[in-house]
Amino acid sequence: MNNDPFPDNRLCRLLNVRYPIIQAGMVWVSGWKLALAVAQSGGLGVIGAGSMSADILREHITKFRQASDLPFAVNLPLLYSHIADQIKVIIGHQVPIVITSAGNPATWTKTLQAEGIIVLHVVSATKFALKARDVGADAVIAEGFEAGGHNGRDETTTFCLIPAVREAVGWDYPVVAAGGIATGAGILAAQALGADGVQIGSRFAVTEESSAHEAFKQAVCEAKEGDTQLSLKPLVPVRMLKNDFWKQVSTLEAAGASAEALKDLLGKGRSRKGIFEGDLSAGELEIGQVSALIDRILPASEVMAQLLREYEEAKERLKM
């Protein structure tokens, strides 16, 4: 294998990592252990703050820092009420990189950057990518319809979204592709479409260092094509495994249910129940469509090694 498969990559320089591979921040999945394992393997490890109080977030940042001085990021969904407390912790602990999502990038980007923090913003549409660029975000992560968890309403797939975002923001601005990427061939394809690098979620959700429940990891490994769906569209679109809870959602949706009715069914703590507590029947099992390609729980370091090996193989196959 080439010693440096990604020579002179500007995303690597921006994030100060070896490989342009970002582990997605995922609720109940990506604590400091997963972030650390990815960082130690040369990618960008990400602590997912979406399922954390400010105190828990502080704990994860502290533990990562005790174990390593490698760069890492915090993923921060902007839709929760305790966001200001989380921001305080992030700034107080001089987190080097923040990935914002599910909200307006205008709100916090400048505040974070004023503290020397690099800010990436997750988008599901080209118009949002332009907005993120225009408010000064350092890069965008463009996430296609096939991605797990929260997603956009336009249903634009990775194959259509990445070239559109690239064309819109121009070649001078870093773009990260997300959604449907779980292999080294996928990384090469994303680059061919114009991405500087990738964000990978589902593949890292099924690692030994992921804090998801063992039963959830097994369910993801067993998932086949067609076993996830972007659901809860009248409320906020979420891609999840088709389990009993999904069936209830689906039945309500097919009958033309209101957002309110879906909210009542969803209740509180559904994703925790499914992903963290391993209730495969009543829990909300957020995961990407690419779970169909994943069949083994591995250490994150082995996942990273596979990605790099497959990337070289894909290049070799194309005689490039």
Add this chain to the structure above:
Amino acid sequence: MNNDPFPDNRLCRLLNVRYPIIQAGMVWVSGWKLALAVAQSGGLGVIGAGSMSADILREHITKFRQASDLPFAVNLPLLYSHIADQIKVIIGHQVPIVITSAGNPATWTKTLQAEGIIVLHVVSATKFALKARDVGADAVIAEGFEAGGHNGRDETTTFCLIPAVREAVGWDYPVVAAGGIATGAGILAAQALGADGVQIGSRFAVTEESSAHEAFKQAVCEAKEGDTQLSLKPLVPVRMLKNDFWKQVSTLEAAGASAEALKDLLGKGRSRKGIFEGDLSAGELEIGQVSALIDRILPASEVMAQLLREYEEAKERLKM
């Protein structure tokens, strides 16, 4: 530009064409003129029989033959009642290649192959790709969720479908990627994911040689991200532009309408009305999600030249 950007490509050998680029068969769009223009540019031109009686199909085949002795294909949806008459015409005129879709590949593959005809089958899922291979189809065309027109129920995107199909059928079997591909970068990405070549629809629908109505072509050029949706799911999923007709469909679907109610609304001749007659309000405007990337009506030869140029540029960008 390299004189042969696709050296030693087995799809080219199978189809006896210069470039592994298949123009999709599209109702009301791809008659002999478009097929001829694509064939003369080095791709596989395809006459779309889905909107043709056996007599009309005969006329298109005859006209293509009068103009050229290049190879071409007929796309044959297997769901219509006059299929046996179409097959008779195809065999009688020794059409070299047939692309079957929307049906069981077991029904006609052997009959056609016994006449020396090469048969490719379009699939939306890995299980159907395996079936096509097992009944002896010469190759499969795997079409992702983002593709225009009829599609599968699993909603698997090109980014997830192609690697899955490749893994399932093995490396010895030709796989063509379809759905979301309208640029040379897309061709390279599809190859990175494991495809031998591509099938391109929307981009060729908006050529001078396409028989679609001028108003339809303009609407496709003006379409932006989020302007198409896979609709009519309770009946048979079709991706179309969001126009007045789509709004009616969408309203019915959101209210939990039955397949029967949707069938009544659809009626007969909706796609003809929209695509061929240019009724942008009441017609069914079938087109792919990638229409957001298309903004000009060009001759098919110029589209092909662009695809090849972009393909070389994408390779160059990746320093391959």
